[in-house]
Amino acid sequence: MYAIVDIETTGGYADNNRICEIAIIIHDGQKVVKEYQSLINPERSIPYGVQAIHGINDAMVADAPKFFEQAKTIYELLKDNIFVAHSVNFDYSFVQKAFVELGFPLQLKKLCTVRLSRKIFPGYKSYSLGNLCDHRKIIINDRHRAYGDAIATAELFTQLLAHDTEGVIEKTLKKNASNVNIPENLNKEVYEALPQAPGVYYFLNSKSQIIYVGKAKDIKKRVSTHFGGNKGEIAKQAFQKDIYHVDYLLTGNELIALLHESHEIRKHWPRFNSAQKNNNPGHCIFLYEDRLGYKRLQIGRKQNGMKTLMRFANHAGAFKFLVDKSKELNICPKMAGYQSSPTECFDHKIKECEGACIGDESPESHNKKIKAFIQLCDSEKSDYIFIGKGKSQEEMSIVMVEGGSYLGYGFLHKEEAISEWEDLKNYLQKFPDHPEIYKILNSETATKGLKKIKKDDWLQQKIRLSQAS
Structure with a gap:
């Protein structure tokens, strides 16, 4: 038995939104045997932009039952049945979240009529419910309302069952038992063909644009983790909906995978990457000479015209290296650039600096220490x-x-x-x-x-x- 579900909601993701209408059509594999529909009071206001899509406003749901009041009826319709919907992860995430909030986790087998249609009715440019129904001569009454869309999905599912000559539905149910919820727009065979080896993988959208780059010791295993977990998160829903293809590059080991991933993220600037997504040049230790002939050090961003002694990923790393090595060589903190003072440095006051900051130490003596600092930098930069x-x-x-x-x-x-x-x-x-x-x-x-x-x-x-x- 199949429970064909369609919902209308207060927003596009389950974490911060609620169901405001639900329809469930029970299908026995040949025909519709039972129907259920109800408006649901979401216990919050429905945004005007969302009202414009499905036409449900706050007044319409004010006296409607709340989800917990219909939960027993809904559960009885869903239990022991296969949950079917067009873009199933969307509908399932809301229904599952509603039951979780009642302290009753829902775990059902799922089928997506988008994915099934791509396999059983290949060749269409679009697999939206409206376009599919146009192609399959299915009339949708009351588009974007739960009952109208659910009945149309039920008719589409009847046609899918009738044209499934290669057992696609049965195979899909068996494959889905592995709990790897492949995104609706990604061909299952692409996922199955992924290697279990170190490398870099790419998620591509419908225009073959890279939207995410990742690295892995085992590409297939790592990719599968993107498809599990809570589909209610807005980022995860948008992310999975945009995945149409997965490409990869084998690297042999994790080090090269990490290096190549870092390069590719900065090269392609993928929409869904956040880590490493910057062009921060890091911080450097510079060398320059003042008008009195003292060579001085300074931390700053990389810039042209300044001699760079060392590069660091951040200011903290540069500062630690500069302070540690300067103290080791007894370089004046003011000349090393990590203390500022109009006169002598603090270390000179406590007799731990030889006085380059006020001219007590000659440029020649001080510059020998700077030369030793440069040599320490060079030793750190081994080939x-x-x-x-x-x-x-x-x-x-x-x-x-x-x-x-x-x-x-x-x-x-x-x-x-x-x-x-x-x-x-x-x-x-x-x-x-x-x-x-x-x-x-x-x-x-x-x-x-x-x-x-x-x-x-x-x-x-x-x-x-x-x-x-």
């Missing part, structure tokens, strides 16, 4: 590579950093006998440098299981890539 798994058993991956800057990543055959450091660059796909990259490269989790080799060690030990792997 190195990460070696990891490739996209196949015969392949390996490399990620290269040189001069403190990320160059990119690449793949090559395990048997490549490369001994020259410069030759490794021929296998790289180059990518722009960005502060976010260093959070990834410095993450123990992201680099776990990969081998890190510094350039000096490579050259001194005459390492060949085939040996290093």
Whole structure:
């Protein structure tokens, strides 16, 4: 038995809205055997914009029963039946939420007439209820009201059952038992074909535009998590409705997946990504010389014309490094740029600064400390590579950093006998440098299981890539 449901609501998502009308049509697989409809008092005002869609206003529902007053009747109609609706996740999310608020979770098998129509009646440009009914010669009386749409959906479902020569409905019910609620506009076969391997995945909309980029150790498993959970959230409903296709790129390991995801988010600016969605250049430690010949340090945003000694993802990281290293070298805090004063710095007052801030320490003596600071910065910017798994058993991956800057990543055959450091660059796909990259490269989790080799060690030990792997 099938319970074909249509609802009208006070808004477009279940978390902050309520049902204001519901219709349930019971179908035995051949014909309609029972009908139910009722306005529902949502216990809140219906916005004018929503009233314009379905025509239900506050006066119409003022004396209507509240959901809890009809809950027993509605439950008896739904229990033990398969919940059917056009864009089923929308209707189901509201009905389920209404029962959850009464302390009674509802768990039913579901069928979506949008998804079924795409398989059983392929080739239409649009699968909205109105367009489908036009194609299938189904008359909708009272469009955008619960009973009118529910009866039309019931007639559509009758036709789907009659034309289902390949057992699509039965197969769908079996597949849905896995609790992976594939979005209505995404072909199930696309999801089933996703690899269970590390990589980057892309959700595309109806215009093949990228709307979300993610990374995963297991692409198929990670993608499935986007389709579970509470469909009542406005963002999740809009998100899933816009997913028409899933594309992917295999990366061989999680590090490259993270690096490529970071690049793709900044490149495509996907609608539903929020993390890393910025062009923040980070913070830098700059070097400049004042009119008295003292070399000075300063933290700021990256800018042209200033010599950059180090780059950091944020101000906090730059400040900590600057203070720690300056204290280690006994550099005047004012000259290091983290104390400001019209005269002497605070540390000089407590006799912990040699007085470059007031001229007691000569430029020559002070600048030797700055030179040592520059050398510390250079030592932090070592050249190195990460070696990891490739996209196949015969392949390996490399990620290269040189001069403190990320160059990119690449793949090559395990048997490549490369001994020259410069030759490794021929296998790289180059990518722009960005502060976010260093959070990834410095993450123990992201680099776990990969081998890190510094350039000096490579050259001194005459390492060949085939040996290093």
